[in-house]
Amino acid sequence: MAKKKRTSPSASRKRLPKVPPANFRTTPDPKALAQNPDGARLASRRTYEIPDYRLEHPQFRIYMSGECANIEYRVEGDLSAAPPAIRESKYLSREQSIAIYRWMLLNRRMETALENLYKQGKVVGGVYFGLGQEGCSCASAYALGPDDWLGPMIRNQGAMLVRGFSARDIMRQYMAKADSPTFGRDASSHFGDWQRRNVCAPISMLGELIGVMAGICLGARLQGKNVVGLTYVGDGGQSTGVTYESLNFAAVQKLGLVLIVENNLWGYSTPSDMQFCVKDLAERAIAYGIPGVIVDGTDPCQVYDATHEACERARRGEGPTLIEAKMMRMKGHAIHDAAQYVPQKLFEYWRARDPIARFENYLVNQKKWLSAEGNHKLIEDVERELEADREAAVASPMPDPESDKEHQGVYCDDTCHKIRPKYGPVTAKLRETSAATRNEEASVHLK
Ligand SMILES: Cc1ncc(C[n+]2csc(CCOP(=O)(O)OP(=O)(O)O)c2C)c(N)n1
Ligand SMILES: [Mg+2]
Numbered sequence: 001m002a003k004k005k006r007t008s009p010s011a012s013r014k015r016l017p018k019v020p021p022a023n024f025r026t027t028p029d030p031k032a033l034a035q036n037p038d039g040a041r042l043a044s045r046r047t048y049e050i051p052d053y054r055l056e057h058p059q060f061r062i063y064m065s066g067e068c069a070n071i072e073y074r075v076e077g078d079l080s081a082a083p084p085a086i087r088e089s090k091y092l093s094r095e096q097s098i099a100i101y102r103w104m105l106l107n108r109r110m111e112t113a114l115e116n117l118y119k120q121g122k123v124v125g126g127v128y129f130g131l132g133q134e135g136c137s138c139a140s141a142y143a144l145g146p147d148d149w150l151g152p153m154i155r156n157q158g159a160m161l162v163r164g165f166s167a168r169d170i171m172r173q174y175m176a177k178a179d180s181p182t183f184g185r186d187a188s189s190h191f192g193d194w195q196r197r198n199v200c201a202p203i204s205m206l207g208e209l210i211g212v213m214a215g216i217c218l219g220a221r222l223q224g225k226n227v228v229g230l231t232y233v234g235d236g237g238q239s240t241g242v243t244y245e246s247l248n249f250a251a252v253q254k255l256g257l258v259l260i261v262e263n264n265l266w267g268y269s270t271p272s273d274m275q276f277c278v279k280d281l282a283e284r285a286i287a288y289g290i291p292g293v294i295v296d297g298t299d300p301c302q303v304y305d306a307t308h309e310a311c312e313r314a315r316r317g318e319g320p321t322l323i324e325a326k327m328m329r330m331k332g333h334a335i336h337d338a339a340q341y342v343p344q345k346l347f348e349y350w351r352a353r354d355p356i357a358r359f360e361n362y363l364v365n366q367k368k369w370l371s372a373e374g375n376h377k378l379i380e381d382v383e384r385e386l387e388a389d390r391e392a393a394v395a396s397p398m399p400d401p402e403s404d405k406e407h408q409g410v411y412c413d414d415t416c417h418k419i420r421p422k423y424g425p426v427t428a429k430l431r432e433t434s435a436a437t438r439n440e441e442a443s444v445h446l447k
Pocket of ligand 1: 206266329
């Protein structure tokens, strides 16, 4: 019997793109090697690079003092520096920059409207805010193409807007209205759209979304397409076990995951200085063998450029990238949390680094891409759009469990919809394994 041609492990390895991770350098500096008698030890030393695009490097730490009920946080370090400029983007045009600025404005105004709706007793459940993080949410989602996927978390309502949900959809969802994306079955930002907008609904268990997004990238790969799976995790959420497992899997499989670690200095009421021992969360990329970069999360140009480059890498099939976006959560965890534990000086420091005010100044005064009049008109336009959306959302009916037969189902059943491969039939072939090999493998395992 003719032997079947078996693919050797080295042959299948050769098919993978040979791209060393950008942050990994094995070649020692030859000059240093010649000068140092201990050359062999030096030769085995490895160095890593974490590009840092920020224009300032804040030097302060948060400490805890006091005991029991008198615990308080204090900041030590220099908080006097003037806010940095916006770093000019390598890629964004005038039109694209203005578009991102508009999304950021809409993001902020919508969250203010949601806060008011909550205070009027119209919201079912809590409200989560991305105040101070709008540049990160909007500019990162703006880097996605139509075939790419977004996996937003609670602070990324701006990303949902960029991906095509209207403020009306989001406000209806918070009020659990019958015509909301989940027909009143769920609240806050727990919704997605896998059919049209390629948005995977957020998962509350921190870090779990990363594995799901990696799975989406793997699914697309099996259908012959490399897509981007952009998702987010907080400084707190990054320490979960599932984050490690999922990112490691994505790294090994070279999946197009783009993970933005939103280091907003707080995980609920715990300051990030008390959550981890690495200096920068991007350093953790080294452990996965993938590139890690640091950006100022309040600078939309930096966020866009880093995300755009990570997306290009993902689409080339070269694997995931970890982007740490440094910024500050400018409100409590959610609307119920007044954030009284946050030192006021810290709020003042970051208020001066407001992403919208700085981007506005960049567009109007620095680049002169927007006239004062044009800016005024744009703001009025956003407010008008938002007001119309707010009115429509408030006027929407609540679901009626008796009459709403169409949407009774919470779970899918056979009559609900068909799940088909999105990009085409599965093209990947199973590795051929002969009976002899199977026996061999079995005996090895049974030894
Ligand atoms: C696995 C897991 N542990 C705990 C929680 C409860 N929880 C929800 S949000 C949160 C804080 C998250 O902080 P961070 O990851 O920094 O994100 P941020 O809220 O600052 O955006 C916690 C502890 C959870 N949802 N999932
Ligand atoms: Mg946080």
